[in-house]
Amino acid sequence: GAVVSQHPSRVICKSGTSVKIECRSLDFQATTMFWYRQFPKQSLMLMATSNEGSKATYEQGVEKDKFLINHASLTLSTLTVTSAHPEDSSFYICSAHTGDTDTQYFGPGTRLTVL
């Protein structure tokens, strides 16, 4: 149980294009999902908290117009990187929180490369 999927696992795009990453909780409902960014050899940096049916809450320094988050249902949150630039290249990881066990379960991550 408590499986979280992300799609795609890898994406390469040209500078200036937008990329959408999906995060799904497969066998549980998640009222809260989190989006993280991880740079090489570093820990996870929380970007935003996504609550179903409401606007995402962004951490300080994260551009909400660049990283659009939608949490359309209790099992799906999406992150769209708009007008991507090479500095947006990173490993993006989502997690889904379940109140049943008060635990975050993580997706496998998405490697974004912007050329």
Add this chain to the structure above:
Amino acid sequence: AQSVTQLGSHVSVSEGALVLLRCNYSSSVPPYLFWYVQYPNQGLQLLLKYTSAATLVKGINGFEAEFKKSETSFHLTKPSAHMSDAAEYFCAVSGRGNKLVFGAGTILRVKS
């Protein structure tokens, strides 16, 4: 505010030896504490968590951790390291709004 300190960014042990990864936390409220493992190019997998029940928590893959309030520690141990344990390990404390605050991570290397 919560914070987590992981002592040692790299730990190297021989196969079969004891694994000890250190984690100290700071929290203004009784904490929920977690250990996650990350293999290269993958997400995080939950190893174990402490939620104010038993202070000795057993997790997957033979790992366990002991919550010591007096030392504000939550060290991760495994009696005998296996080559497949080589990975990066993150300690985390749960804060406001169920957010996790992560430590910097410890890379475990297992030598044959």
